[in-house]
Amino acid sequence: MKNKNEKELNYQANGNLIYINNLHKTYLLGEVEVHALRGVDFETTKGEFVAIMGASGSGKSTFMNILGCLDQQSKGDYYLEGINVNKLTRDQLAVIRNKKVGFVFQGFNLLSRTSAIENVELPLLYTSISSKERKDRAVEALNKVGLGDRIDHFPNQLSGGQQQRVAIARALVNNPSIVLADEPTGNLDSRTSVEVMEIFQKLNDEGITLIIVTHEPDIAGFAKRQVAFRDGKIRSDKLNMNVKDASEVIKTIPVIEEGE
Amino acid sequence: MSTTNIFIVAFRALQKNKMRSFLTMLGIIIGVGAVIAMLAIGQGAEYSVKEQINALGTNVLIILPGSSSQSGIRTGAGTMTNLTEADAQAIANECPDVAYVSPISMAGGQIIAGNLNWFTAVTGCGVDYLTIRKWDVAYGENFDEQDVKANSKVCLIGQTVADNLFPGQDPVGQTIRIRNVPFKIIGLLAKKGQNAMGQDQDDIILAPYTTVLVRLSRFPYLRQILVSAVSEKAIPAAKTEIGQLLRQRHKLQPFDADDFTIRDQTDLVNTATQTSQILTILLASIASVSLIVGGIGIMNIMLVSVTERTREIGIRMSVGARGRDILTQFLIEALVLSLIGGIIGIFFGAATSKVISGFAEWPTFITPFSIILSFGFSILIGIFFGFYPARKAAMLNPIDALRYE
Numbered sequence: 001m002k003n004k005n006e007k008e009l010n011y012q013a014n015g016n017l018i019y020i021n022n023l024h025k026t027y028l029l030g031e032v033e034v035h036a037l038r039g040v041d042f043e044t045t046k047g048e049f050v051a052i053m054g055a056s057g058s059g060k061s062t063f064m065n066i067l068g069c070l071d072q073q074s075k076g077d078y079y080l081e082g083i084n085v086n087k088l089t090r091d092q093l094a095v096i097r098n099k100k101v102g103f104v105f106q107g108f109n110l111l112s113r114t115s116a117i118e119n120v121e122l123p124l125l126y127t128s129i130s131s132k133e134r135k136d137r138a139v140e141a142l143n144k145v146g147l148g149d150r151i152d153h154f155p156n157q158l159s160g161g162q163q164q165r166v167a168i169a170r171a172l173v174n175n176p177s178i179v180l181a182d183e184p185t186g187n188l189d190s191r192t193s194v195e196v197m198e199i200f201q202k203l204n205d206e207g208i209t210l211i212i213v214t215h216e217p218d219i220a221g222f223a224k225r226q227v228a229f230r231d232g233k234i235r236s237d238k239l240n241m242n243v244k245d246a247s248e249v250i251k252t253i254p255v256i257e258e259g260e
Numbered sequence: 261m262s263t264t265n266i267f268i269v270a271f272r273a274l275q276k277n278k279m280r281s282f283l284t285m286l287g288i289i290i291g292v293g294a295v296i297a298m299l300a301i302g303q304g305a306e307y308s309v310k311e312q313i314n315a316l317g318t319n320v321l322i323i324l325p326g327s328s329s330q331s332g333i334r335t336g337a338g339t340m341t342n343l344t345e346a347d348a349q350a351i352a353n354e355c356p357d358v359a360y361v362s363p364i365s366m367a368g369g370q371i372i373a374g375n376l377n378w379f380t381a382v383t384g385c386g387v388d389y390l391t392i393r394k395w396d397v398a399y400g401e402n403f404d405e406q407d408v409k410a411n412s413k414v415c416l417i418g419q420t421v422a423d424n425l426f427p428g429q430d431p432v433g434q435t436i437r438i439r440n441v442p443f444k445i446i447g448l449l450a451k452k453g454q455n456a457m458g459q460d461q462d463d464i465i466l467a468p469y470t471t472v473l474v475r476l477s478r479f480p481y482l483r484q485i486l487v488s489a490v491s492e493k494a495i496p497a498a499k500t501e502i503g504q505l506l507r508q509r510h511k512l513q514p515f516d517a518d519d520f521t522i523r524d525q526t527d528l529v530n531t532a533t534q535t536s537q538i539l540t541i542l543l544a545s546i547a548s549v550s551l552i553v554g555g556i557g558i559m560n561i562m563l564v565s566v567t568e569r570t571r572e573i574g575i576r577m578s579v580g581a582r583g584r585d586i587l588t589q590f591l592i593e594a595l596v597l598s599l600i601g602g603i604i605g606i607f608f609g610a611a612t613s614k615v616i617s618g619f620a621e622w623p624t625f626i627t628p629f630s631i632i633l634s635f636g637f638s639i640l641i642g643i644f645f646g647f648y649p650a651r652k653a654a655m656l657n658p659i660d661a662l663r664y665e
Binding site: 065068069070071072091095097098099103104109110111112113114118122123125126127128132170174207232 | 262264265268271272276360393513571572575576577578579580581582583584585657658659660
């Protein structure tokens, strides 16, 4: 499987949304080399909903950061829609992050003191879209995540679940090829977590490709495919035969007081 | 990214953080204001010190008669009797580097006013004497050319004389008797204090020199001629001109020694020059210290405020901002803050120097130089330290910027 030639790689890359071959990532912590990824092979086609699982330190977050072009691999190939990401300049990577990838973080990473709509508009400010279209698209994205009535709220006026939904709207606003979410429910209680998963399932039904990282099997149960990481390698990669429906699960969870 | 968007991003960021924007601006306001105020006050101080030195009369020349000798015994400068009114007139008319001339004659005597008396010298002088000595009449008026021609019995008195002869009274208009000659007081001189030798300069009576010559000393020669050069620099030229003129008038042969002495105030001039040099150095050091302190203040607040925004830079990069988008945003922010802060700082500095000049009672000068210096320096520092940490953050991988603590 290793050391494929470029032609072969291109051929396989073209068929897939994401094509990853023998990916390595090595950090230098002081003088100690830490091998976060030790040869990962992975591919995704359009419309998939993948959950990446693993204990902390298994390399799943490092993998996500490389997928989202927030970080770069030490070795190996990463093709996104047939583009060899490794060969891009910093500016070209920024364009990829802007146009092709939507990233949702565990800690939301919203701009503070900035209204929901301005947070959602942020990716569009780095394009040449007109101000009217920018606003329309931000409102549309916020409607999609069910926050159409809170566009002028500031992050500190929103609950954790609502903040995460603003972050999801921000990830969606540029119509990306893929939405990546790193522990999107890590900071949320169980009911809010399921609400967020409900949104993800809805988006996936609309055809958006999703990859989420989680260490909770419950959350992974909402995805169509489950990939398990351990010690920087993929240990298992299987289809979820028993996908849970978040809108059904939510009915079984009692409502907890709003505002955590 | 369009230009409008760059501005939207920068202005939104400034607006979101009013406190931070204000503090950043405050650094620049204080920096610019301090330099402008310090320089304005310093220049005011330099000006008023120079004024005071000039008031001592640094361009004054004193012409004394030579020393007389009797049977080989020489008696010291000023003892000869060969300076005349005509000499004084000739100096005034023929020496181009001479501005004012006042013949001086002297007479001492007991002065009586009512039941009080006092002993002091009466100085006979020309109309321009007060101009040469840079002395003002506090109250009343100076005598004029007509009084000089007519040997009028009028006089001006100094503060000390007034205090001793007319305690608690208005001396102007009163009459005093000098050697039994009645003189009308027409003016009171402004207080001058001690001279460099510790003599009380206010213990003086001024009268037209003709009056003193004719009515008091009854002696036709002048004791001195007091001359002022057109400027401090013209002193050597004036000395040469006067020397040549007097030798010619006194019909001296080339091998004869001068029968007069011309004294200038070299010490005073040197002191004046040194003082103004010291003040210039002092001013330069005040300005540079203010600049450095202001600059460090701006640097600190810029470094801190931009560094704490590393995570914000990470967020922006993660949604697709390119390095140059980040840099432009921070450049515009730094530019806007520096410009507004700089302009407020100029007004702040101007106001501060006005207030301080009110307390210190000397004038302040706000020069274009100090504005350009402080404004330019502060803006450069503000922009550099607003830009440099932003550049550092924009060079990071987005994930490292996001994780920055």
